[in-house]
Amino acid sequence: MAIRKIRTMGEDCLRKKCKEIREVTPKIQELIDDMYDTMYDAMGVGLAAPQVGILKRLVVIDVQDGNPLTLINPEIIYRGGSQTDDEGCLSIPGKRGTVTRPMYVHCRAFDEDMNEFVVEAEGLLARCICHELDHLDGVLYADKAEGGLKNVEEDEE
Numbered sequence: 566m567a568i569r570k571i572r573t574m575g576e577d578c579l580r581k582k583c584k585e586i587r588e589v590t591p592k593i594q595e596l597i598d599d600m601y602d603t604m605y606d607a608m609g610v611g612l613a614a615p616q617v618g619i620l621k622r623l624v625v626i627d628v629q630d631g632n633p634l635t636l637i638n639p640e641i642i643y644r645g646g647s648q649t650d651d652e653g654c655l656s657i658p659g660k661r662g663t664v665t666r667p668m669y670v671h672c673r674a675f676d677e678d679m680n681e682f683v684v685e686a687e688g689l690l691a692r693c694i695c696h697e698l699d700h701l702d703g704v705l706y707a708d709k710a711e712g713g714l715k716n717v718e719e720d721e722e
C-alpha cells in the first residue's frame with residue numbers, strides 16, 4: 566500500500582493509448598491497491614492508471630455510494646441521455662470545466678479476478694466512468710470543456 570505520484574497535464578503518459586491487462590499479477594494487484602490509496606488521499610472520485618504513469622487499461626472509482634469499482638479493460642457498451650455539468654481532474658489541479666456527458670452508460674469490464682461484469686450507471690457515476698475511460702485513450706476533459714477551464718477559486722465565490 567502506497568501513495569503514488571499523480572501525473573499532471575503536460576506529461577506524456579496522459580496522452581498515450583493504454584494497453585489491455587491480460588491477467589491480474591501480484592504487481593497489478595499492488596497497483597490497484599495503490600491507486601485506491603492515491604485516489605482517497607487526493608480526495609478524488611476516480612483515478613486511471615496513466616494518471617500514476619502506468620499505461621494499462623485500469624480504472625478505480627468511488628463516488629461515495631458505498632460501492633468502489635475496479636474496472637479492468639473497461640468498455641462503454643451503451644450511452645443514453647445527456648448531462649452538462651462541471652468536472653475536475655486530479656491531473657489538472659485547481660481547475661474545473663463544463664462538459665456534456667451521457668446521463669446513462671453501461672460499462673463492461675473485468676474485476677480483480679478477471680470475471681466479466683457490466684455496471685449500469687447514471688448521473689455522477691456515468692460521468693465519472695466516461696471521464697476515467699477517456700484517460701485510457703489519452704483524452705483529458707480539458708479537450709472537451711465548453712468555454713475552457715476555470716479556476717476552482719473563482720468557481721467558489
Ligand code: ZN
Binds near residue numbers: 654655697700
Ligand atoms: Zn481525470
